[in-house]
Amino acid sequence: MSTESTGWMAKYYAAWDSADVDAITHWFADDVVLEDVPSGHAARGLAQARALVEGSITKVPGATYEVVTGLVSGDRFAVEWIMHPVGLRGSSVGTLRDGKVASNRDYWNAAPAED
Known part of the structure; x- marks a missing residue:
């Protein structure tokens, strides 16, 4: 993962880790x-996004994200992650605008990741 183009990604997932x-x-x-x-x-929009975030934190309290790999190309990004402690494997694909997430689609598999 290039820290120059994906530095925001570490900060973004750290925010999720903080709940x-x-x-x-x-x-x-x-x-x-x-x-x-x-x-x-x-x-x-922000109001619905906030409600989604609050619901996510309530459903999986204490969740943290291990970023496996992340890519940024222009205004597009993709990241593979593992949600701990449940071991949920997933990927997020989206767009950025002015350093902010403009769109994000999550794809995940409910089968736990194997170490």
Whole structure:
């Protein structure tokens, strides 16, 4: 992972690890679109995104994210991650605008990761 192009990614996932809703939503553009593809949940705009983040933190308290690999190309990004302690493997694909997440689609597999 190139720290020059993906430095924001470490900070973004650190915000998720902190479970601080304000720190997480700080990374979202005002018109952000978030999609959890496997579950069919979506959020459009900051208010809905905040509700999605709060729900996620409530459903999986204490979750942290191990970034396996991350790529950024222009305004597009992709990241593979493992959510601990449950071992949920997933990937996020999206776009950035002015250093903020403009769109994010999550894809994950409920089968736990094997070490």
